[in-house]
Every structure is written in C-alpha cells, then in structure tokens.
Amino acid sequence: MTTNIAAGTAGGGLSGRDHPDTGAPVILRELGRSFGNVRALDGLSLEITPGEFLALLGPSGCGKTTALRIVAGFETADAGYVAVDGKDVSSIPAAKRDMGMVFQSYSLFPNMTALDNVGFGLRMRKHRSGERNRRAGELLEMVGLTEHARKYPHQLSGGQQQRVALARALAIEPRVLLLDEPLSALDAKVRLQLREQIRLLQQRLGITTIFVTHDQEEALSMADRVGVMRDGQLEQVAEPSELYAHPATPFVAEFVGTMNRIPAGLLAAGQVRAIGDAVQRLDGADGAVPGDVDLLVRPEELRIAAVPGGNGIVTDRTFLGSMTRVSVRLSGDVTVKVDLLSTEAAAMPPGTSVEIRLAGTPVLVAERR
C-alpha cells in the first residue's frame, strides 16, 4: 500500500482544508432513542471540539452506531438534539448535512468506477465534469490509488475499497467526518495500515471526526479522546492515556485493556487490602462502608517473584514479544495475569511457586462479584 499523505502530494487542491481546526464543533445533547422496548440511547451528551478525532468505543448494542446514525441524519432521536457549528441540525435531512461518512460494509456504488464514486458527491453539488474528475483524481492520489481510478469496486481489494470510500467522503469537503467501524471487515495488516492513513489524513485536513468502533486498540491508537459507552450512556470520555490509567468506572477499567479482579477488603480512610498489601483507592472513599470488595489492577501493576512457598502458582504463560503474560493461581482459586519481561518470565515455567504483590499505586475498587 503506497501512502503519500504525509508528503502532501494533493497540494492545494482541497482548498482551505490543509490546515487544522477547519472542522466544525459538534454537540450531542441528551440524545435518546428507543427501538421497541430496547433503549438504544439514554441521554447521551457529548461535545466535540473543531478538528478533534473522537472515538466512541463500546460493546455491541451499546448505542454507539445509533448515535453516529443520528449525527449523520439517518436516524431521528426521540429526545435531545445534535448541533453542528452551533446550529441544531435535527431537522436537516442527511443529504443536506455536509457530513462525509465511511461505512463498515463496502459501500461503493458497484456501477461506478473508483473515480466516479469519489466524484459522486461533487456531481450532486453540480460541479462540472472536468472539475469533478480533477478533484476526484486528487483525492484518489491522496489515498494512493491513482492507478486504480478506472477500476470498478469488485476489481479492488477490501482495503482499497475503503480507501476509495474515504476519498469519496472527503471529496465533498465535509465539516464532520463519520467513520462507522470502517476497518472491521479488513484483515489485520491492512487494518493497521489504513488506521495510520486515516489518522494522518484527519490530522492534516483538520476535520472533526467521530469514529465508532468496538476495537479498543483502534480507539486508543487513533483518537484524541475516547468515549466509552454502555447501555446507551457514556461511562467516560477522556484521552486514551487517561482512560487507561484512570478509568472512571469498573466497566471502563475492564473494557479498556486487561484487568485483574482480586478479592479484597475495604478499609477505612480510603484504603483497600488485598494479598497482604494495603493500597490507596483510586476513586476516593467518600461514604464507603468497609467490607468485601474486588480490587481492579492491571497486569503491569502487579509484582511477581519466584519464591518457594509463595502465595501463588504459575499456571500458564503467553508470549507477547518482549513481554510475557504470566497466569498465576492465588489461594481461593483466583487467577491473575502479570506482565513481565520475557527474559524474566523464562525462569517461571508453569508450576513455579511465586509471590504476587501489589505495586503500591492507587487502585480501582468494584463491588464483589
């Protein structure tokens, strides 16, 4: 896959789009939507700044695609509104919202070549044929598909089709770009390449972008901010590093990254005790009643050492390259995962007695499961 975005080969063809912050601010306010008895969106509120790349992340059925379709104008909200550039667009049909969208399934028009697909939006805007083809050509060059301009969708690979779809969405110079799991149908290698390509393009063009995905790796690696959704509501909106390091809720903690649950005892003064260590709670202790809880801790926040008669036994190892994830069974049939350097993990085959300790960093606490 040739990528020439960084070099900026499209030049000034996309007038006024080569600088950041040309996108529009988007506000979702108290959005509600039901399908029969199912509440798909339940008071979703979100503010996206101009030029921001925001990912909506969540499990299937959490309402993220419904939210995107309401922003696009394909669905109407039962309650609340969407504002773009400060104007309520709820009553504006999808065709007049000037939003580019890339879909999960291949959405290119099968009866048109790649060039005609990219030029379709311009045709709808009454651009002359010559101008249309010139600009469609620029967009195809931008996504590295100039030599495929005359091909029909069935003659292109899945990755190429999605790049044409991206070029088509960008051709209309949208103020908001909507991406509905555009990478999920692609194989891993192409997905990684296209991921970088989309991010580079978005940064270069400065288009406000909403990206819906259930893949946390995609969301964390591409977005400026990630909104984690559950049951039609936002659990947390934060930068990827913040989301990983300081999850606001147990759901976010367990949905983003790998998380261990260890039975613990809640103490007074905002502390929690587990596997012999007492550590500070991450989310404060206001009003907490001492008792049984689960402690949530990431694999890299546990310390492990091979010790005869330790508090755990190694049951499995997963090689991850420079790191290895070691599974350890603690007393009470609790299994935890610990990340450590592969060179160190080599000395801990299954059956090794180990001592597991908390690293001492503040931890998140959840109700006992």
Add this chain to the structure above:
Amino acid sequence: MAAVAGTERADQAAVPPGTARRRRSRPPAWRWIILVIAGAYFLIPLYAALRFAGFKAFPSVLHQSGFTGALALSVRLAVITTVITLVLMVPTTVYVHLRLPRLRRLLEAVTILPIVIPPVVLIVGVLQISPGSLKSSANLLALEYVVLAMPFAYRSIDAGLRALDLRTLVDASNSLGAGWPSTLWRVILPNLRTAMLSATVLTIALVLGEYTMASLDLYQTFPVWIVNFEQTSGPVSVASSLLALFVTWLFLMVIATLGSRRAARTGGSQATLFSVVRRDTGGTR
C-alpha cells in the same frame, strides 16, 4: 456465487490437478442421460411440428391476413405491460425493502394471488370495475397482464434487491448529498438493471404467449390469431407458432446476454431467466 466459486477452488486444491482435469472433461454418465431425456422431451414435439408444417409454410406466414396486426398488438401490449410493471413494482419493492421490511412476506403472498386466481375470475372482476373507456380499448388487456406478470416481476426485483446492500448504498448516497430521485436513478436502478432485465424478459414472454385473457376479452393478439388461423391452415398456423417461439427465444437470449455482459464488466448481479445471482462484490483479496 462467490461462495460457490470458493468451494470450487477448495475442491480443486484438495485433489491433484490431473484428476480435476479428468473430472471436468468427463461428466458422469447420469448427467448425459438426464440431458438426453430432457432434450428429447422438448425437441421431439418441435421436430414433429416442423415436419407437419414443412419449410414451405414459413415464407407464407408473413402474408396471411391478420398476422401483422396481431403481432403488432402483442408487441404493443408487451411494451405497455413491461413499462407499467416496472414503474409500479420497482419503487414499491424498494420502498418495502427499505422502510417496511416486515411487509415483505405479506407482499410475497399478495403477488402470488394472480397465479392462484383463475384468469376467468380475474377478467370478470376487472370488467366489473374498469371504466367504460377502457373496456373498449385493448389497453385494458395490458392492465390485466400487469397483474399476471406481478408474481414474476416481483420475484426478479426482490432477488435483485436482496443481492444488494441496499440500506448502505442508500445511506452512502444520501450522505453525499443525493436526494431520493437521484439515489433511485443513479444508484439503485443501475445496480438493479439485471433484475429489471429479468423481470422484463419474463413479462414479455408472458404477454407474447398469453391466450386465455385475450381470447375472453375478444382481442386478436398473436396467440389468439394462431389458434384462429389453425382452422384455415394447419401447417401455416404451426409454422407461425414455431416462428413466434424462435423469435421470442432469440429476443430473450439477446436481453439476457446483454445483461450478463454488463454484469461481468461492473461485477454486478447476473440475470438469469428466473433469478438474479450475486457476484462477488467483496473485492479481491
């Protein structure tokens, strides 16, 4: 189709190349037996008709009284019926697929009715409710034929729509600024071309061969003329039947071939006479 192709590739990979080639070049004997029986079933009556008519009867068909008028009426009715059928059925079926998918089963049941209800009943009903101006016009027959063609046309168009990711295509078109007319004209209809060709082929074939309704309505369409003329000259009547069969078959083949060629170029659906087969639109890998 893609799945079938995939299976074939898998099969070929599992056996040595030489074996696959031998299998392809020598189909099993039972296939030949079925082919010969089916061929005989269709061809023997045609051969018998050809022998009965004799080759000399064919040139005289064109000069028989009423032939040109009957043929022109049938062609006119075929054109009118096809246009009305497509104009009615395409938007209706698209709308049901997009907005009222739950009604698809009901629509399927409704479109079956013309096959279940005898033509005589249909005609009596139509004559009861049609306005006087239509009763004296052959165009009334076209309206009746639209009802008759409905089961075939609906199934062709429905199959074509099922082969498309209609919802995504429509959403994509809308997001790019196309309203409904543009989406229908530039996106849906071109991708439904083969399904519409299939519906056209079936409708034309039905109209050119329909006898009962035309006869009951006292119009001399081509099939009615053939039956009437049989009393004057058997060989000429049979020759005209064969001629009609050949011309209709030729016409249908031309339409089907044109549809298939375009489908091959754009990778779209391929029309057959009774269905629309989806090609692999998932792209190359």
